[in-house]
Amino acid sequence: MSALAALARLRAVREGRAQRLTTVRHCHVSDRPMVFVPFQLAGEAAAPLAAMVGTDPGSPRLLVVPQPRDRDLRFAFAAELAEVVLPYVEGFGKVTETVERRNADPYERCLDAPQLVLPNRQGVAFTGLLGRSTRFRRPDGPFPVHPSVPVLGRWLTFFAERASYPGSSLTLAATDALAMHWASGQSDLEDANLAALMGWIDPPPGRTGLQAAEEAEDPLLWPPAGPATDPGFDNEVLAPAIEAYAEAPTAAAVERIRQAVRSQAEPAWRLTWRALELLRALPAGGSVAQRWDYDRGAFTDFLTRTAEGAPPQARRDGAVSAAARLARMERARASFDAQRAYDDPLVMAEYRLTGEAFAGNVVATEPEHTEGEGRSRKLRPLVTVATADPVRLAPGTTLGTPDRRGQEAEVVEVEGGTVTIKITKGMGRGKTPAPGAVPEVGERVCYTSVTDDFQAAAALPEPEMTPWTHGGPPPEYVPTDEDAGEEWS
Amino acid sequence: MKDRLDALRGPVPPLAHDARAIAALAANPGCARRAVLDAAGVDKELTARHVGFPAPFGRSRFAITRGDAFEAQVKESGCAELLRLLREVLHLPIPEVAYHDVSDVGAHLRHSHTRRLIDRAARDDGDAGTFYDHPLFALEIAGHTSYLEPDVIAFRLGGRFHVVEIKSFPVIDGQADPVKVAAAARQAAVYVLALRELLRELGHDPMRASHEVVLVCPENFANKPVAALLDVRRELAVLRRQLARMARVEDLVASLPEELTFDLARDASGIPTRPAAELADALGAVAARYAPECMSACDLCFFCRDEARACGSTDLLGRHVRDQLGGVATVSEALALAEGAREPADGQDEIARLLRYAGELRAECLEGLELEGAR
Numbered sequence: 001m002s003a004l005a006a007l008a009r010l011r012a013v014r015e016g017r018a019q020r021l022t023t024v025r026h027c028h029v030s031d032r033p034m035v036f037v038p039f040q041l042a043g044e045a046a047a048p049l050a051a052m053v054g055t056d057p058g059s060p061r062l063l064v065v066p067q068p069r070d071r072d073l074r075f076a077f078a079a080e081l082a083e084v085v086l087p088y089v090e091g092f093g094k095v096t097e098t099v100e101r102r103n104a105d106p107y108e109r110c111l112d113a114p115q116l117v118l119p120n121r122q123g124v125a126f127t128g129l130l131g132r133s134t135r136f137r138r139p140d141g142p143f144p145v146h147p148s149v150p151v152l153g154r155w156l157t158f159f160a161e162r163a164s165y166p167g168s169s170l171t172l173a174a175t176d177a178l179a180m181h182w183a184s185g186q187s188d189l190e191d192a193n194l195a196a197l198m199g200w201i202d203p204p205p206g207r208t209g210l211q212a213a214e215e216a217e218d219p220l221l222w223p224p225a226g227p228a229t230d231p232g233f234d235n236e237v238l239a240p241a242i243e244a245y246a247e248a249p250t251a252a253a254v255e256r257i258r259q260a261v262r263s264q265a266e267p268a269w270r271l272t273w274r275a276l277e278l279l280r281a282l283p284a285g286g287s288v289a290q291r292w293d294y295d296r297g298a299f300t301d302f303l304t305r306t307a308e309g310a311p312p313q314a315r316r317d318g319a320v321s322a323a324a325r326l327a328r329m330e331r332a333r334a335s336f337d338a339q340r341a342y343d344d345p346l347v348m349a350e351y352r353l354t355g356e357a358f359a360g361n362v363v364a365t366e367p368e369h370t371e372g373e374g375r376s377r378k379l380r381p382l383v384t385v386a387t388a389d390p391v392r393l394a395p396g397t398t399l400g401t402p403d404r405r406g407q408e409a410e411v412v413e414v415e416g417g418t419v420t421i422k423i424t425k426g427m428g429r430g431k432t433p434a435p436g437a438v439p440e441v442g443e444r445v446c447y448t449s450v451t452d453d454f455q456a457a458a459a460l461p462e463p464e465m466t467p468w469t470h471g472g473p474p475p476e477y478v479p480t481d482e483d484a485g486e487e488w489s
Numbered sequence: 490m491k492d493r494l495d496a497l498r499g500p501v502p503p504l505a506h507d508a509r510a511i512a513a514l515a516a517n518p519g520c521a522r523r524a525v526l527d528a529a530g531v532d533k534e535l536t537a538r539h540v541g542f543p544a545p546f547g548r549s550r551f552a553i554t555r556g557d558a559f560e561a562q563v564k565e566s567g568c569a570e571l572l573r574l575l576r577e578v579l580h581l582p583i584p585e586v587a588y589h590d591v592s593d594v595g596a597h598l599r600h601s602h603t604r605r606l607i608d609r610a611a612r613d614d615g616d617a618g619t620f621y622d623h624p625l626f627a628l629e630i631a632g633h634t635s636y637l638e639p640d641v642i643a644f645r646l647g648g649r650f651h652v653v654e655i656k657s658f659p660v661i662d663g664q665a666d667p668v669k670v671a672a673a674a675r676q677a678a679v680y681v682l683a684l685r686e687l688l689r690e691l692g693h694d695p696m697r698a699s700h701e702v703v704l705v706c707p708e709n710f711a712n713k714p715v716a717a718l719l720d721v722r723r724e725l726a727v728l729r730r731q732l733a734r735m736a737r738v739e740d741l742v743a744s745l746p747e748e749l750t751f752d753l754a755r756d757a758s759g760i761p762t763r764p765a766a767e768l769a770d771a772l773g774a775v776a777a778r779y780a781p782e783c784m785s786a787c788d789l790c791f792f793c794r795d796e797a798r799a800c801g802s803t804d805l806l807g808r809h810v811r812d813q814l815g816g817v818a819t820v821s822e823a824l825a826l827a828e829g830a831r832e833p834a835d836g837q838d839e840i841a842r843l844l845r846y847a848g849e850l851r852a853e854c855l856e857g858l859e860l861e862g863a864r
């Protein structure tokens with residue numbers, strides 16, 4: 001948490017309303033997202049109780065497991081969920097574009113990709129568990145399930161994994177997406193409650209954020225947004241309804257359970273759609289589209305592999321793939337942080353406050369300054385910026401700037417309220433700079449040591465070369481009957 | 490001292506703390522209110538309800554049923570399943586084990602019964618293992634004995650004791666929810682400590698109670714139990730530090746008004762008759778240190794949060810924010826510093842400068858947006 005974000009929370013308390021943390025939106029919001037509000041039976045590892053799912057806010061599909069401890073009913077639930085999710089996901093595979101690449105073959109990429117939106121992070125985790133408990137199943141053999149079940153499992157696993165990939169928008173947890181853009185007047189722990197966070201951001205007319213958030217904590221008014229249900233609801237409503245079904249599994253008994261869980265799911269369903277609306281209303285940051293391109297690539301890739309019959313994702317990564325994954329995530333994190341700062345002055349302000357960036361007006365330039373002699377003589381324009389920011393950058397530090405993204409610069413000197421920098425990259429080969437390449441006196445500029453450098457991946461061995469210290473080469477994953485028949489009780 | 494604590498509680502027996510409550514003490518060590526109430530054995534849950542701020546800690550029947558069923562399964566036939574697991578994790582050849590259910594005797598006898606059994610066990614260093622189910626431990630908390638009813642088993646083999654904790658959260662592909670594991674480790678540490686205290690009292694080497702506890706959980710999506718060893722040394726150190734600090738509750742109590750009491754004035758049927766406002770005032774007489782973490786750890790959380798709101802405390806916004814604010818106590822003070830409406834006090838120059846600059850940067854960046862009416 002930065003001092004800026006802390007200040008935003010203080011203001012939110014005083015104003016009784018959430019405050020913006022960004023000037024733009026940093027996640028992609030699909031035109032046709034799928035909202036998924038799952039519920040699980042308390043005390044069980046991953047026993048689905050119900051789910052509200054769909055792409056139309058006005059007509060959700062409600063899936064219910066009237067006896068969550070019944071294995072067959074669970075698989076029926078999974079098959080039903082697959083009926084909703086798979087056509088949605090696979091539909092995006094139909095329209096593709098050809099992406100040309102330098103030094104590589106062109107490839108096909110889906111023009112758009114699915115977006116799964118959950119109310120909160122726990123919902124994402126539960127999606128992962130549902131994926132884990134279904135992806136190894138088989139349509140044949142000793143414990144057959146509907147053929148769509150293992151496919152659904154792979155997709156749910158895919159979505160849950162993408163959720164932890166910095167900058168990816170294939171899966172969104174509404175609370176996290178909102179908290180990235182707004183500071184509420186409560187703690188981040190309380191922000192995990194979607195209704196409370198929404199209360200601060202979008203209080204009903206005549207209410208303050210605080211009042212709305214307080215109401216949101218009453219499970220009778222605002223049932224929790226899942227996957228955990230309210231214990232009071234479990235004890236007073238759900239348990240008797242499930243007992244009635246156990247005694248006589250009639251249509252009426254099922255309907256009673258449906259009514260009960262609908263009352264719990266509907267508020268979260270509406271809130272999640274409303275959250276998307278609020279996010280969509282923010283203008284997209286400059287790099288959002290590029291990250292979504294990357295998401296589309298990841299989606300296309302997984303779609304292709306699944307269609308080619310690749311085995312389900314392994315239970316656990318081997319040492320090398322785990323390390324590679326970690327390295328990828330770290331790069332993605334650094335790159336996402338930098339992109340947000342470049343796209344958004346309010347995010348950049350956090351680095352200005354800590355001295356890793358500065359903004360100000362250009363007070364002097366030496367556009368034709370050069371370095372080196374003869375053939376190695378290079379154009380290295382000097383720019384002096386007056387800034388009030390508390391700059392903490394050592395001479396020689398590499399800098400980037402949101403205003404001229406192709407350029408790189410270097411700190412020459414920091415003196416009192418001015419910083420002199422030297423532009424070191426992106427000046428071309430000419431003797432004089434191209435027009436506009438060097439900022440002019442009076443122009444407002446911003447430079448930062450935070451850069452979105454593509455760093456070559458650390459050299460990791462191929463999985464089959466895993467050193468024995470890391471467990472040796474992992475056995476190739478071959479799904480077994482045991483996986484397929486694993487108990488799910 | 491005991492009289493004073495009894496007076497604070499009123500004419501009811503002190504509430505026994507379970508390990509969850511004791512482990513939670515460490516969650517907010519700086520809170521005097523909680524330290525005093527716990528030392529006096531006040532029923533915080535009932536107190537919170539009576540002042541109109543019931544705690545949000547309901548438990549689902551489903552979770553309880555499932556937890557009980559799992560525990561029963563692990564303990565079935567004299568802990569047969571548990572024995573199998575222990576053979577695996579402790580790498581011990583355990584030919585046979587005896588099983589003692591301490592709860593066989595009446596509740597009032599359980600503690601002395603536990604003592605006797607553990608004493609006998611500590612003297613016997615034969616290689617037959619023994620399980621002690623439902624032991625009742627005692628732990629000195631703030632100069633006051635609390636009884637612990639662990640839902641655990643103590644296991645002895647040779648000269649060593651292990652605490653076995655059975656939890657119903659799942660371990661999936663070798664991984665469990667880290668928050669739940671951490672909570673289990675904190676609780677188990679309480680039992681280890683209590684067991685060590687008992688051994689010490691009985692004149693045995695306390696270190697015979699191992700810092701490695703056995704955690705038993707269901708594996709993957711089935712009900713099959715799996716066991717893992719959990720090293721709770723760190724948790725033990727935290728707990729010890731915290732209990733030492735609480736031992737000084739006397740100082741806290743001494744500074745409280747003579748007539749202060751949290752007596753609920755229960756009538757014959759146990760219903761509190763104390764005027765709620767009066768009770769709330771009594772609570773207010775002991776300083777609290779609210780943090781959002783209280784919301785999952787302390788029965789009084791809603792009460793204390795409300796109080797923190799009433800005084801506009803920055804504690805409400807969580808530790809991250811507080812850390813950023815360098816200890817500025819209230820929202821209005823922090824905002825006044827940010828807006829230059831208040832001269833920084835001694836030692837506040839740095840934070841005031843930071844906040845003021847943060848305010849300027851926000852204004853600069855949001856200028857255009859506010860004009861568009863975007864929030």
Ligand code: SF4
Nearest residue numbers: 520779783787790793
């Ligand atoms: S809820 Fe109140 S009494 Fe309990 S620990 Fe927090 S501040 Fe202390």
